[in-house]
Amino acid sequence: MIDLNDVLIRQGAFSLAAAFALSRGTVTAVMGPSGSGKSTLLNAVAGFLPIAQGRLVLNGVDVTNAPPGPRPVSMIFQDQNLFPHLTAAQNVGLGRHPGLKLTQVDRLAVADALDRVGLGGLQDRKPAALSGGQQSRVALARVLLQRRPILLLDEPFAALGPALRVEMLELVRDIASDQDLTVLMVTHDPKDAAEIAPQMVVVSDGVAHLPQGTAALLADPPPALKQYLG
Numbered sequence: 001m002i003d004l005n006d007v008l009i010r011q012g013a014f015s016l017a018a019a020f021a022l023s024r025g026t027v028t029a030v031m032g033p034s035g036s037g038k039s040t041l042l043n044a045v046a047g048f049l050p051i052a053q054g055r056l057v058l059n060g061v062d063v064t065n066a067p068p069g070p071r072p073v074s075m076i077f078q079d080q081n082l083f084p085h086l087t088a089a090q091n092v093g094l095g096r097h098p099g100l101k102l103t104q105v106d107r108l109a110v111a112d113a114l115d116r117v118g119l120g121g122l123q124d125r126k127p128a129a130l131s132g133g134q135q136s137r138v139a140l141a142r143v144l145l146q147r148r149p150i151l152l153l154d155e156p157f158a159a160l161g162p163a164l165r166v167e168m169l170e171l172v173r174d175i176a177s178d179q180d181l182t183v184l185m186v187t188h189d190p191k192d193a194a195e196i197a198p199q200m201v202v203v204s205d206g207v208a209h210l211p212q213g214t215a216a217l218l219a220d221p222p223p224a225l226k227q228y229l230g
């Protein structure tokens with residue numbers, strides 16, 4: 001679970017307050033106007049930004065001052081952060097061992113993860129020889145291999161067309177459910193939120209608001225979300 005205990009995050013003159021908890025196994029969308037602090041929230045949970053006040057507890061462990069490495073978190077960004085000079089299998093293998101010193105068992109796990117995301121047979125391709133959707137699958141396979149219980153997605157599939165995006169969201173939903181992951185996903189598209197996230201955190205006016213049911217929020221959005229959705 002993700003417990004933001006009266007947390008305040010600062011980024012230059014900008015600050016964001018958050019006080020809520022997300023239970024284990026829930027999928028939560030994060031929406032709000034551009035510049036409202038959605039990435040700030042995810043980066044603080046991942047440990048890329050410090051917590052200025054309050055406490056952050058992940059799966060029962062206080063990580064307020066912990067660096068990113070030991071946190072039980074994996075994160076996928078919009079650009080999928082794949083290394084262009086490494087093959088699909090090597091990019092996935094980084095999820096097991098940052099130096100790619102892989103044992104036979106690790107290699108089998110990489111092959112399994114690639115199969116699970118539908119990329120069996122493409123293990124030797126480099127990212128430039130994969131489509132956008134296939135690159136997203138490589139990034140997901142790496143997350144699978146990391147086996148960390150919290151998954152943060154910062155507009156991960158924004159560059160994909162609508163049909164591929166739905167496919168990827170379904171894959172995330174299935175993986176999250178198989179592995180009982182707690183997922184926090186930033187998206188600009190209410191359809192994406194409705195597709196996989198039963199609840200939503202709206203970020204506006206310096207606050208990450210309490211999670212509420214996605215369907216109810218989209219049916220009757222608060223002013224900041226309404227203005228943003230147009």
Ligand SMILES: Nc1ncnc2c1ncn2[C@@H]1O[C@H](COP(=O)(O)OP(=O)(O)OP(=O)(O)O)[C@@H](O)[C@H]1O
Nearest residue numbers: 011012013014032033034035036037038039040041
């Ligand atoms: N390095 C920085 N130094 C100072 N302020 C920053 C820095 N990075 C971001 N900000 C400010 O922090 C605020 C929140 O930024 P953030 O990237 O979290 O917004 P966002 O909701 O994810 O936006 P978008 O939807 O456009 O990606 C913005 O007002 C931004 O200008």
